[in-house]
Amino acid sequence: MATETTAGHGIEGVQGSQLASEMAGSCVNADGGAVGLPQLCGDWMGNQIFWLIVTLVVTYFILARIALPRIASVLSERQGTVTNDLAAAEDLRARSVEAEEAYNQALADARTEAQAIIAQNKAEMQGELNEAIKRADTEIAAKTAESEKAIAEIRASALENVQQVARETAAEIVAAFGGTADEAKVSSVVNSRVKG
Template sequence: MSQSTLVVAQATTTEAPATGEAPAEGVAKATTEGTEAEGGHGGFPPMDAHSFPSQIFWLVIFFGLLYLLMSKVALPRMEQVLGNRRKAIEADLSRASALKNETEAAVQSYEKALADARANAQAIAAETKARMGAEMDAERGSLEKSLGAKLAEAESRIAASKAQSMKDVHEVAADSAAEIVSALTGTQVSKADAVKAITGLKA
């Protein structure tokens, strides 16, 4: 690069510009000569074989720096984020499992309470039925006793009324018999004799 610059400088100092196109031709010629003096290996620098060692050197340097950056900064942060995510998922799973266990325990407790309530209701119903049956039996026995007493009293009253009626019938019959005998025979018959006569006939 320095040789081409020197050639360009010499060409500009030695040759006087006669016309407007002379300097441009001199510069182009000097540049061409400079490139030929450098060895003719110009072109795209990454494809130049002479620059491969420096490229490989800087590639190793940048790759090492990238590796250090990834291993010391990026990967630990990613691992931390993934670890926090994993811990959060495990905590959510454990919480869901605990809630599931609590729900199952609540359901079992509810079912047990419902079964106990049903058993208590059945026991109360049976007890109430038995108590009502006993009360009904007691009331029925008391009613039967009361009805028996009333029936006996009524029967005694009927018997007394019947006896009184029969007594009255005997007296009426005795009076009627005495009157009939008096009417037929013309003799007076006492009531006592008529009663005796009727009693003897009945016997």
């Protein structure tokens, strides 16, 4: 394989065509194949160096004049946007914390107010209740006194009735025994007996 290559490509080609190699310089053989390393061929160096310098200068101007400032501005703009957004987010967060505090404050206020209202209502109701109880007590006392009076009356009348009945019964009993009842004597006896 190796012999084939050298024979077919390298040496034979160089020897074979002096004319062609004169025309193409010393870098290419008659078949148009490379002689040695094309990189080391002096004939081509100037051409590459010239076009490389052109390329680099053009690239440099494209980068320095257009591309790099543009990318730098885009990046700084993004940086600014991100910073602004972060600041805005921070601001909104502070506001939300504030709102939460206000909410908690309002809640606490409402709770204490509710407590106060409850206490007041309780006190009012207690007052009304006490009053009603007092009124009911006096009414009850009045009723009781009235009832006691009625009972006393009834008791007095009952006592009298008993005396009457006793007197009459005593008189009748005395009459039944054939005596005559002295009314005054009977009533004094009955009175002493009933009282005693």
